[in-house]
Amino acid sequence: MSTSRRPNIVFILTDDHAAHSIGCYGSVVNQTPRIDEIAANGRRFDNCFVTNSLCTPSRASILTGSYSHINGVYSLFTPMDASQPTFISQLRDAGYRSAVIGKWHLGHGDGHDPQGFDHWDVLPGQGDYWNPTFVSPEGRRTVEGYATDIITDLAIDWAESLDGDDPWCMLVWHKAPHRPWEPKPEHQALYEDPRPIPSTFWDDHRTRSASVRRTAMGVADHMTTADLKENPPSGLSYEEAAVWKYQRYMRDYLACVHAVDENVGRITDWLRDRGDVDDTMLIYSSDQGFFLGDHGWFDKRLMFEESLRMPFLLSYPRKVAAGPAFDGIVTNVDMAQTILDAAGAGHPDTMQGRSFWPELIDDRERPPVEGFYYRYWENDDIIHKAPAHYGYRTDRYKLIYYYNDGFGLPFTGFFSYPPEWELYDLQADPEELHNVYGDPAYAELREELKARMWREQSRLRDAPHHSQPVPGGCEDVEVAPMPDIPRRPWLDPGPMNG
Numbered sequence: 001m002s003t004s005r006r007p008n009i010v011f012i013l014t015d016d017h018a019a020h021s022i023g024c025y026g027s028v029v030n031q032t033p034r035i036d037e038i039a040a041n042g043r044r045f046d047n048c049f050v051t052n053s054l055c056t057p058s059r060a061s062i063l064t065g066s067y068s069h070i071n072g073v074y075s076l077f078t079p080m081d082a083s084q085p086t087f088i089s090q091l092r093d094a095g096y097r098s099a100v101i102g103k104w105h106l107g108h109g110d111g112h113d114p115q116g117f118d119h120w121d122v123l124p125g126q127g128d129y130w131n132p133t134f135v136s137p138e139g140r141r142t143v144e145g146y147a148t149d150i151i152t153d154l155a156i157d158w159a160e161s162l163d164g165d166d167p168w169c170m171l172v173w174h175k176a177p178h179r180p181w182e183p184k185p186e187h188q189a190l191y192e193d194p195r196p197i198p199s200t201f202w203d204d205h206r207t208r209s210a211s212v213r214r215t216a217m218g219v220a221d222h223m224t225t226a227d228l229k230e231n232p233p234s235g236l237s238y239e240e241a242a243v244w245k246y247q248r249y250m251r252d253y254l255a256c257v258h259a260v261d262e263n264v265g266r267i268t269d270w271l272r273d274r275g276d277v278d279d280t281m282l283i284y285s286s287d288q289g290f291f292l293g294d295h296g297w298f299d300k301r302l303m304f305e306e307s308l309r310m311p312f313l314l315s316y317p318r319k320v321a322a323g324p325a326f327d328g329i330v331t332n333v334d335m336a337q338t339i340l341d342a343a344g345a346g347h348p349d350t351m352q353g354r355s356f357w358p359e360l361i362d363d364r365e366r367p368p369v370e371g372f373y374y375r376y377w378e379n380d381d382i383i384h385k386a387p388a389h390y391g392y393r394t395d396r397y398k399l400i401y402y403y404n405d406g407f408g409l410p411f412t413g414f415f416s417y418p419p420e421w422e423l424y425d426l427q428a429d430p431e432e433l434h435n436v437y438g439d440p441a442y443a444e445l446r447e448e449l450k451a452r453m454w455r456e457q458s459r460l461r462d463a464p465h466h467s468q469p470v471p472g473g474c475e476d477v478e479v480a481p482m483p484d485i486p487r488r489p490w491l492d493p494g495p496m497n498g
């Protein structure tokens with residue numbers, strides 16, 4: 001077989017699967033032997049981060065290789081203009097065939113359905129775990145069974161249907177393990193035994209901003225009966241009920257992950273049976289991280305590590321030698337260009353990432369990535385109450401600005417508070433329990449990080465909030481004006497839910 005053969009690409013993406021519930025990332029709550037195989041055959045990325053920790057924006061950034069303010073997908077209520085260049089449209093121009101099967105969550109109808117694919121068969125909106133509806137160019141249909149299994153079946157069926165030698169790329173994008181965590185009955189009992197409780201489960205959020213303390217993502221206080229499937233037993237103390245909820249959450253979440261792990265194994269076995277493992281670039285990732293009781297929370301959105309970190313595993317034995325964990329900083333914005341490099345296809349100038357393909361195929365020394373920019377735009381999620389914010393993370397420090405300029409919706413009123421900052425020293429405080437923004441020992445560093453973030457915003461053509469003073473030395477740095485972000489159309493499902 002020629003070494004110049006272009007790879008087939010299988011990109012398995014899950015929804016809300018935190019790295020710390022994957023065996024090869026050191027999980028203490030479960031095992032994922034089939035996902036771990038990808039790392040064993042290739043590389044595990046230990047510093048892969050999301051640039052906006054939310055399902056829809058992360059998917060758009062993965063596809064377009066650009067930030068939310070460039071691709072226009074800011075929130076769960078901003079569908080994607082699917083005509084913009086993506087790594088899929090670039091691969092098609094380079095002669096690839098492609099498909100997306102499973103969760104799309106970038107809108108439906110009116111220019112929002114998948115474009116540039118030879119085949120698409122997706123769940124409408126969030127999709128269902130059981131007997132899911134699928135939407136394709138042929139219309140809608142219901143498929144009996146469990147979504148994680150069905151998505152794998154449909155993906156393999158598509159690839160098996162292809163003739164000829166042209167390479168192909170398929171996106172196997174699962175709903176699991178997204179809320180409401182509905183496992184298969186045969187997996188229900190696997191995680192009945194209590195799981196270890198995170199060391200930060202009882203975090204009282206002291207020293208953290210009020211912006212963070214106002215969020216409503218607590219396992220103890222904000223999990224619903226739909227999440228838990230039943231109410232806690234009566235007679236439990238507040239603390240006992242919190243632990244009961246955590247264990248119920250883990251039981252169902254990890255059982256959903258178990259089905260993902262089995263289905264990753266089915267893909268690997270299928271590739272092996274075809275003799276295609278060596279020439280396939282197989283990727284496993286999730287659209288963001290997730291709090292698994294860390295800091296007492298579930299969900300994502302915030303810049304804390306458990307939410308910010310994406311699992312990312314890649315194997316392609318023909319070109320990428322199995323090796324140690326990759327510890328450089330990479331983001332979801334970098335994925336598109338990396339895939340295009342592996343396929344020998346060009347990058348459109350709308351892409352803003354930095355391909356990490358060169359590091360994977362040789363030992364070329366490039367300057368390390370100094371840090372990356374993050375922005376969460378939603379100011380109207382009155383359920384989770386996470387406010388809009390932006391920040392900058394280096395290998396050691398994390399600076400966050402909550403601009404607090406009108407959280408809410410018309411019928412709740414808009415609440416504005418003074419802006420707040422946070423700063424974490426991840427080396428001294430890996431659990432992010434101490435906001436040192438006001439600590440004089442960090443004053444100089446704090447100002448330096450502000451300037452670096454401002455310059456990065458300028459480079460990425462994003463807009464600092466008007467409330468943020470111009471950092472010292474940045475007076476001549478041009479920045480964009482704040483865009484007008486659509487607020488969620490409450491009570492109107494709109495194009496996002498299909």
Ligand code: CA
Binds near residue numbers: 015016055
């Ligand atoms: Ca997600």
